[in-house]
Amino acid sequence: xxxxxxxxxxxxxxxxxxxxxxxxxxxxxxxxxxxxxxxxxxxxxxxxxxxxxxxxxxxxxxxxxxxxxxxxxxxxxxxxxxxxxxxxxxxxxxxxxxxxxxxxxxxxxxxxxxxxxxxxxxxxxxxxxxxxxxxxxxxxxxxxxxxxxxxxxxxxxxxxxxxxxxxxxxxxxxxxxxxxxxxxxxxxxxxxxxxxxxxxxxxxxxxxxxxxxxxxxxxxxxxxxxxxxxxxxxxxxxxxxxxxxxxxxxxxxxxxxxxxxxxxxxxxxxxxxxxxxxxxxxxxxxxxxxxxxxxxxxxxxxxxxxxxxxxxxxxxxxxxxxxxxxxxxxxxxxxxxxxxxxxxxxxxxxxxxxxxxxxxxxxxxxxxxxxxxxxxxxxxxxxxxxxxxxxxxxxxxxxxxxxxxxxxxxxxxxxxxxxxxxxxxxxxxxxxxxxxxxxxxxxxxxxxxxxxxxxxxxxxxxxxxxxxxxxxxxxxxxxxxxxxxxxxxxxxxxxxxxxxxxxxxxxxxxxxxxxxxxxxxxxxxxxxxxxxxxxxxxxxxxxxxxxxxxxxxxxxxxxxxxxxxxxxxxxxxxxxxxxxxxxxxxxxxxxxxxxxxxxxxxxxxxxxxxxxxxxxxxxxxxxxxxxxxxxxxxxxxxxxxxxxxxxxxxxxxxxxxxxxxxxxxxxxxxxxxxx
Amino acid sequence: xxxxxxxxxxxxxxxxxxxxxxxxxxxxxxxxxxxxxxxxxxxxxxxxxxxxxxxxxxxxxxxxxxxxxxxxxxxxxxxxxxxxxxxxxxxxxxxxxxxxxxxxxxxxxxxxxxxxxxxxxxxxxxxxxxxxxxxxxxxxxxxxxxxxxxxxxxxxxxxxxxxxxxxxxxxxxxxxxxxxxxxxxxxxxxxxxxxxxxxxxxxxxxxxxxxxxxxxxxxxxx
Numbered sequence: 011x012x013x014x015x016x017x018x019x020x021x022x023x024x025x026x027x028x029x030x031x032x033x034x035x036x037x038x039x040x041x042x043x044x045x046x047x048x049x050x051x052x053x054x055x056x057x058x059x060x061x062x063x064x065x066x067x068x069x070x071x072x073x074x075x076x077x078x079x080x081x082x083x084x085x086x087x088x089x090x091x092x093x094x095x096x097x098x099x100x101x102x103x104x105x106x107x108x109x110x111x112x113x114x115x116x117x118x119x120x121x122x123x124x125x126x127x128x129x130x131x132x133x134x135x136x137x138x139x140x141x142x143x144x145x146x147x148x149x150x151x152x153x154x155x156x157x158x159x160x161x162x163x164x165x166x167x168x169x170x171x172x173x174x175x176x177x178x179x180x181x182x183x184x185x186x187x188x189x190x191x192x193x194x195x196x197x198x199x200x201x202x203x204x205x206x207x208x209x210x211x212x213x214x215x216x217x218x219x220x221x222x223x224x225x226x227x228x229x230x231x232x233x234x235x236x237x238x239x240x241x242x243x244x245x246x247x248x249x250x251x252x253x254x255x256x257x258x259x260x261x262x263x264x265x266x267x268x269x270x271x272x273x274x275x276x277x278x279x280x281x282x283x284x285x286x287x288x289x290x291x292x293x294x295x296x297x298x299x300x301x302x303x304x305x306x307x308x309x310x311x312x313x314x315x316x317x318x319x320x321x322x323x324x325x326x327x328x329x330x331x332x333x334x335x336x337x338x339x340x341x342x343x344x345x346x347x348x349x350x351x352x353x354x355x356x357x358x359x360x361x362x363x364x365x366x367x368x369x370x371x372x373x374x375x376x377x378x379x380x381x382x383x384x385x386x387x388x389x390x391x392x393x394x395x396x397x398x399x400x401x402x403x404x405x406x407x408x409x410x411x412x413x414x415x416x417x418x419x420x421x422x423x424x425x426x427x428x429x430x431x432x433x434x435x436x437x438x439x440x441x442x443x444x445x446x447x448x449x450x451x452x453x454x455x456x457x458x459x460x461x462x463x464x465x466x467x468x469x470x471x472x473x474x475x476x477x478x479x480x481x482x483x484x485x486x487x488x489x490x491x492x493x494x495x496x497x498x499x500x501x502x503x504x505x506x507x508x509x510x511x512x513x514x515x516x517x518x519x520x521x522x523x524x525x526x527x528x529x530x531x532x533x534x535x536x537x538x539x540x541x542x543x544x545x546x547x548x549x550x551x552x553x554x555x556x557x558x559x560x561x562x563x564x565x566x567x568x569x570x571x572x573x574x575x576x577x578x579x580x581x582x583x584x585x586x587x588x589x590x591x592x593x594x595x596x597x598x599x600x601x602x603x604x605x606x607x608x609x610x611x612x613x614x615x616x617x618x619x620x621x622x623x624x625x626x627x628x629x630x631x632x633x634x635x636x637x638x639x640x641x642x643x644x645x646x647x648x649x650x651x652x653x654x655x656x657x658x659x660x661x662x663x664x665x666x667x668x669x670x671x672x673x674x675x676x677x678x679x680x681x682x683x684x685x
Numbered sequence: 686x687x688x689x690x691x692x693x694x695x696x697x698x699x700x701x702x703x704x705x706x707x708x709x710x711x712x713x714x715x716x717x718x719x720x721x722x723x724x725x726x727x728x729x730x731x732x733x734x735x736x737x738x739x740x741x742x743x744x745x746x747x748x749x750x751x752x753x754x755x756x757x758x759x760x761x762x763x764x765x766x767x768x769x770x771x772x773x774x775x776x777x778x779x780x781x782x783x784x785x786x787x788x789x790x791x792x793x794x795x796x797x798x799x800x801x802x803x804x805x806x807x808x809x810x811x812x813x814x815x816x817x818x819x820x821x822x823x824x825x826x827x828x829x830x831x832x833x834x835x836x837x838x839x840x841x842x843x844x845x846x847x848x849x850x851x852x853x854x855x856x857x858x859x860x861x862x863x864x865x866x867x868x869x870x871x872x873x874x875x876x877x878x879x880x881x882x883x884x885x886x887x888x889x890x891x892x893x894x895x896x897x898x899x900x901x902x903x904x905x906x907x
Contacts, residue, residue: 666899670834
């Protein structure tokens, strides 16, 4: 097992170095950048599966000359689960890259991009494997920096540089909080080894524990993209190359979820006051709802997907938060269920979000634009991409029989089980969270009806869309792989749940595999079959049978109706793409209903013909959603920092002698202090 | 083997240190640039003499090497570089001062008192015959630093930097009979490189502002 782990790390190392050493021939470059990644991620899938099934965690370590730092790695079921997720998405992304990377020929250095790509995969794998706080922070920082460099691949555009800078600042602020949290553990245990974090953390005073909880929540929350720390996602994710967006949105933000579970359930031993879980739950609910609401207003396909990441992180946190609350009240089975639901949604979201980002990348590849208003009619031109994107959309909208449905169902159930909590306030609040989740699901469905419908159906809205063609085969394979995994995860929860149970059991102390699987493993039940249960395979069969039945009825009786092919009636005018439903138009009703949240600015200018007021010559329609967080949270902070910096500039006179005098006075004062 | 009785040897070392300090005051009081360079060379000679004395008294041989290097680098090579810079750049002979001479001398007096005050608790613990020089060494470092602040020309600042270095060398000798030879060699090399870099920097300053007055650097602020 350990050998396999070293192979894994070595494989990525080859992938980092090889592209930089070989001659600059396009074909060779593409092979050297993708082949090591494909092989290594495949090995990573195996490592993940072995780690999930093995009984003992594998550990390994290398000593270093730096005090407190050991390069220690440990593969326990939780780490193995995330290695599996990272590797699966990484595999699809690297296959996809074979075709997609050509898109960057001449615009960016292909070897550099490939080298960074491998390094990014390596750093994420090490983040979940690290077993030493110092080492963790190192690879965490490495992951942040590499992803920054990947984000700014097209650095000649001002928009990209802005997004990159924004991301860099946000992620470093987050890291600062993480460092503080780790220092608290270090102070208690006297060592940076995670082993030391685990045990003495339980002897931490209550106040320090609370501070560690909050620091970790803010620090990792920044990376995960919880509201209100989510603002970097819709900037940074869209401008990165699409297979990188898939990795960032699919798995990088999940490493924060990993770290939160590690800190809360592992280091803090799963003993929390009730309000910790409640805080996580509230943040989850708010992130889920606001994420999807802002996603609805986006017409940039990749920004839309980035906002959906905020939403799905919210859903994951709903599961984890519910688990934490049940843990407080010693309801171990339910705690395990909540955590399991959160983790299930984690892998599901990784798969369908990566799939959707790859799909968006294919659209970008074919049409050279991210603006949905310029798509249209692409299903006929790109059937493969369309089919894969549809599966992803169905999954993210949580429709059966795909994976999103199963995990959201589990999250719902764990929220409904709140009536077991002996606290009236929480009994009221959890169903409220469930209601918010329900609203989120409905809005997500609307959003993907828009995303798919506007992009793929009807007539092309621009010349780009009209001339679009299907993408190269490797890109299709990458997408198809993820689509298959999405469906498989949806149909086979009976295989997935026992594996997840192994991840969760060490933290909650109970195995709920037997209780969750009902009907000989054909259905899922929430701890008690009477309460509720679900069988995805049977559901899928039913769906198939019913649709067959419907089609059969049409085939049998539809023949009676006389068929006539004619173009759609347009009130006597020929139909043009300009008459189609636009993305803006599609979300108009939702915008009206939630106008208090969006605070939209609508501007309509009409220029009339001189002859008559009844004929408009030109109309201009503008519409903006108020960026509330930017305006009321970030801008004031930014203004404050700038003002403070302005004050500090007084002492920065630019005079060499003055600077020397500062040093001199400090020296004298310190020396006098020392006496 | 000690050839003189410790009290006399110790007093001689103190005398050498005091001469170093005196040249410091002379540098601060000096208004002409080339005289400053000469005074620095003189100070380096005093330093070398003191170091030789310490080597002689203690029988530690590598201090001889350090003393020789001090003569070669600090009393001959660096003053020559400085003179050349002054010549090439036509630096006016008068020094430009932020703080005039009487005030500077008063401040330097205060700095010497501070240095003695700070080192007072430490010195009784020492058992070396050079221990009293520690206070003087610190005073020289502080005066060097002060000169950097009080004088405007880049060349003066270089001299001040070198004075500080002399103070540090004296301090090392006073506290531990000098640093290991390899460290000393490294330090000498560093000082030489620093002098060269400062020479180049002064040249650039002259080219950019037609003056070596570092006050012009504040114009670089946006």
